Amino acid sequence: MRKTALVLALPLFFTPVLGFDVAKLNAKKAVPYEQKTQEFRLPVGIDENGVIDEAKLGDSPYAKTVIYGAKLINETTRYLGPQAKDEKMRFAGNNLSCSSCHTSGGVVPDQSPFVGIYARFPQYVARSDQLVTLQDRINGCFQRSMAGRAIPTNSKEMRAMIAYMHWLSAGYEVGAKVRGQGLPKAQFLDRAADPKKGREIYAAKCAACHGENGEGIKNEAFAQNGDYYTFPALWGDDSYNTGAGMYRLIEGARYVKATMPKGDASLSWEEAFDVTAYINSKPRKIKPDRKKDFPDLDVKQMDMDVGPYNDGFDENDHRFGPYKRMIKK
Numbered sequence: 001m002r003k004t005a006l007v008l009a010l011p012l013f014f015t016p017v018l019g020f021d022v023a024k025l026n027a028k029k030a031v032p033y034e035q036k037t038q039e040f041r042l043p044v045g046i047d048e049n050g051v052i053d054e055a056k057l058g059d060s061p062y063a064k065t066v067i068y069g070a071k072l073i074n075e076t077t078r079y080l081g082p083q084a085k086d087e088k089m090r091f092a093g094n095n096l097s098c099s100s101c102h103t104s105g106g107v108v109p110d111q112s113p114f115v116g117i118y119a120r121f122p123q124y125v126a127r128s129d130q131l132v133t134l135q136d137r138i139n140g141c142f143q144r145s146m147a148g149r150a151i152p153t154n155s156k157e158m159r160a161m162i163a164y165m166h167w168l169s170a171g172y173e174v175g176a177k178v179r180g181q182g183l184p185k186a187q188f189l190d191r192a193a194d195p196k197k198g199r200e201i202y203a204a205k206c207a208a209c210h211g212e213n214g215e216g217i218k219n220e221a222f223a224q225n226g227d228y229y230t231f232p233a234l235w236g237d238d239s240y241n242t243g244a245g246m247y248r249l250i251e252g253a254r255y256v257k258a259t260m261p262k263g264d265a266s267l268s269w270e271e272a273f274d275v276t277a278y279i280n281s282k283p284r285k286i287k288p289d290r291k292k293d294f295p296d297l298d299v300k301q302m303d304m305d306v307g308p309y310n311d312g313f314d315e316n317d318h319r320f321g322p323y324k325r326m327i328k329k
């Protein structure tokens, strides 16, 4: 009995020196070459809304595959989701599209774009604590953001999405970073995020498009053309599951701060954190096995609301923050 008590006491004793280990994460991400940062730019044939001028691309197998890839990214549910005619093709479990989050098919800086992305994989990812390929990363979004299952890596559809990302990356040096990749860096609050405040922000600034109950607004012309949603669902069975990056508070707030309200992304960081905490307090599909995400606890993202942890903070702390105190000094 005494021995057990001692073992249990040890982590508590060490708590103050532990926490999210930025230095270790950087060491794990290290690459043995000089990593350049290149400017964000789009190839000829696509505009800043992600609209492709097919005539400019021609009709080579490469061009056709790129164009198909763009369709899959912008109207995912029509080809690879619940609306696909062939049941076997229903890999996504919700009616979002990749461009519900990767704005305009991934052509907007700071809104998780796909420009230059082909050049920066394979890449270390802390969630699985291993080097992952671009295909792995796409399938991560299929299983989590799209609440579905992985698509075969050698399928026509995976090749088309890869071709589209390859085209958006033409001319980028292998291994280079791109200015505007990913989402903006978060500015942490000194307090925990407050879903009650978030609820008011939601009513004032989000509900008009996404609905009182986060159900979104469907595109009535979907049968003819376009994406399934005009304004996508933010919670419930038709949105991302609890394994998605969007479900984690810091990551979700970074997206919301950078992009929403659509056309007028003017929230403060406080508002972005509070409203994201509210959205993520609503029910959605559960991703099983999340305890296995981030197996190296030293670099487990602070906004993971499922343990285990090695820093002495509990699931509630990790879910809502404040986060500054969780960073290893």
Ligand code: HEC
Pocket: 073, 076, 096, 097, 098, 099, 100, 101, 102, 112, 113, 117, 134, 137, 138, 141, 142, 145, 146, 161, 181, 182, 183, 240, 244, 245, 246, 251, 255
């Ligand atoms: C619910 C929102 C959402 C949806 C839908 C979604 N993603 Fe993502 N995706 C994210 C977030 C958030 C990230 C991480 C962003 C970051 O921090 O750079 C991400 C990251 C990625 C990355 C890695 C980006 C990088 O810069 O390293 C790829 C590739 C990707 N997603 C592909 C897809 C594809 C393909 C689809 C559609 C099948 C899709 N995603 C659907 C939210 C989403």
Ligand code: HEC
Pocket: 096, 099, 100, 101, 103, 104, 201, 202, 205, 206, 207, 208, 209, 210, 230, 231, 232, 233, 234, 239, 240, 246, 256, 259, 260, 261, 262, 263, 267, 275, 276, 279
């Ligand atoms: C003017 C309409 C509009 C308003 C207002 C708006 N959104 Fe959106 N939102 C969109 C559209 C359209 C998309 C799809 C992505 C795109 O087109 O950029 C989207 C996508 C999203 C997504 C990712 C996709 C998903 O279904 O999860 C989140 C999260 C989100 N919005 C949150 C918010 C929050 C929070 C607010 C309020 C602060 C808000 N939005 C206000 C139109 C709007």
